[in-house]
Amino acid sequence: MIPEQKPEQKKRLYERRRFQRVNINLLGRFMLENKREYPCQVINMSPGDAAIIAPVGGKLNEKVIAYVDHIGRIEGKIARQFDGGFAVLLNATSHKREKLAAQLTWLANRDILNLPEDRRHDRQEPKISSSRMTLSDGRQYTCRVIDVSLSGAAVSMAVKPAIGTPITLGKMRARIVRHLPDGVAVEFSSIQPMEVIESHLS
Missing domain, CATH: 2.40.10.220 (predicted glycosyltransferase like domains)
Incomplete structure (x- = not known):
């Protein structure tokens, strides 16, 4: 028998299925719970999560606040770690997610328009x-x-x-x-x- 998923697990699965990630290359700065700031680079993002390359990694479920060029302030918790960075599950209102979706759509279209030719x-x-x-x-x-x-x-x-x-x-x-x-x-x-x-x- 497949175990029943917890509400938080269902929410994360729903968020991953609902939002499409966009490959981007945006610079910014982030702060962990120790209040220290570090430079970072966001390599892909959706209105529900973001993958961040950083010189310092945090702990799973640690709160992260980041300021990203063209996006602004985002916050969430570290949901996954990978070599050289981590993925953040974003904490945002419905209005903020809609705004992020519009920003990411603009960035994706900008990248298409900025092909060399x-x-x-x-x-x-x-x-x-x-x-x-x-x-x-x-x-x-x-x-x-x-x-x-x-x-x-x-x-x-x-x-x-x-x-x-x-x-x-x-x-x-x-x-x-x-x-x-x-x-x-x-x-x-x-x-x-x-x-x-x-x-x-x-």
């Missing part, structure tokens, strides 16, 4: 290319914005901060996501209208 339609040369990059420790570097889109920019500069480094490009908060032959690619922490982005970059 289509990227030239999404990116454009800024009207003013000169800018300044500021690191979290206050160091500043003069740079040139090669091209820009709603989600990020390619920047020509003499130094190459490590991938994942939080920076400010002009007045836009961003993170380094890729190294280029003559600079870096950055992803903005929020989506803004193009005219706002250009005014904040210069």
